[in-house]
Amino acid sequence: MPPLTPPLATSLDASEGSGGPQDRALDRDAFHAALMAKGDYYHIHHPYQIDMAEGRATPEQLRGWVANRFYYQISIPLKDAALLANCPDAAVRRRWIQRLLDHDGHAGDSGGIEAWLALGEAVGLARVELWSQEHVLPGVRFAVDAYVNFVRRADWREGAISSLTELFAPQAHRSRLDTWPRHYPWIDPAGYAYFRKRLGEARRDVDHGLELALDLCTTSAAQQRALDILQFKLDVLWSMLDAMSLAYQLDRPPYHSVTDRRVYHRGLA
Numbered sequence: 115m116p117p118l119t120p121p122l123a124t125s126l127d128a129s130e131g132s133g134g135p136q137d138r139a140l141d142r143d144a145f146h147a148a149l150m151a152k153g154d155y156y157h158i159h160h161p162y163q164i165d166m167a168e169g170r171a172t173p174e175q176l177r178g179w180v181a182n183r184f185y186y187q188i189s190i191p192l193k194d195a196a197l198l199a200n201c202p203d204a205a206v207r208r209r210w211i212q213r214l215l216d217h218d219g220h221a222g223d224s225g226g227i228e229a230w231l232a233l234g235e236a237v238g239l240a241r242v243e244l245w246s247q248e249h250v251l252p253g254v255r256f257a258v259d260a261y262v263n264f265v266r267r268a269d270w271r272e273g274a275i276s277s278l279t280e281l282f283a284p285q286a287h288r289s290r291l292d293t294w295p296r297h298y299p300w301i302d303p304a305g306y307a308y309f310r311k312r313l314g315e316a317r318r319d320v321d322h323g324l325e326l327a328l329d330l331c332t333t334s335a336a337q338q339r340a341l342d343i344l345q346f347k348l349d350v351l352w353s354m355l356d357a358m359s360l361a362y363q364l365d366r367p368p369y370h371s372v373t374d375r376r377v378y379h380r381g382l383a
């Protein structure tokens with residue numbers, strides 16, 4: 115069965131019926147608004163994030179979130195490296211490569227992964243505990259892997275569009291900086307450097323991602339495809355939190371009916 119919407123690469127090539135005078139493409143502002151409307155489904159509205167923001171999360175739930183999100187953090191540079199590998203445009207690569215450096219670090223910046231390890235320590239998780247991935251739930255792993263694998267296989271332009279949930283991320287980082295110190299005085303404030311660092315970086319990334327999306331998606335098919343890709347990414351983020359809710363809020367981690375042990379796999383190399 116053919117896909118409901120053509121891949122962006124195809125829908126970008128102005129084939130008959132798309133891009134012509136009959137095309138019902140949104141204008142630039144309306145398409146921007148349609149992308150922004152997807153913010154209604156951002157993971158800040160997930161009950162797990164709401165509980166964290168409103169002070170109801172237990173130390174175990176916060177530690178669970180930090181340990182599972184670490185898998186996202188270490189996967190983002192792999193995803194961005196995959197996009198670079200698929201991108202033939204040197205001008206795009208020159209800008210996009212900054213994302214790798216932001217997370218992996220470079221002279222003068224120890225990087226986002228290091229900052230996330232510091233957040234782990236601030237909530238009481240040893241570095242080895244994060245690196246071991248012992249807390250990474252299978253559902254979180256599968257969701258994150260789906261994102262990385264999508265970008266590995268997709269046209270780089272579709273990969274770029276899948277990063278656009280970052281449109282909404284500064285709000286999430288800001289909210290944590292505003293609410294966590296008040297609700298969780300036991301967390302060492304040194305741990306909050308990651309959120310502060312991302313405030314500026316995410317805005318810059320979003321400017322680039324949005325510019326690409328608005329320039330590239332000028333037919334209704336391409337715009338619909340972009341909205342579908344953005345929804346896919348929202349699903350990734352929401353599914354990660356669903357897995358955490360089951361494990362840490364509802365006390366139903368994988369195999370809970372069989373064993374208390376974390377028998378699930380740590381990733382197959």
Ligand SMILES: O=C(O)c1cc(C(=O)O)c2c(n1)C(=O)C(=O)c1cc(C(=O)O)[nH]c1-2
Nearest residue numbers: 190276277278279280281283286287312351
């Ligand atoms: O804490 C958050 O709510 C949040 C969300 C997202 C996102 O929307 O994917 C990212 C980040 N943080 C983040 O820190 C980050 O570096 C990042 C990179 C990307 C991406 O898709 O390339 N998303 C996100």
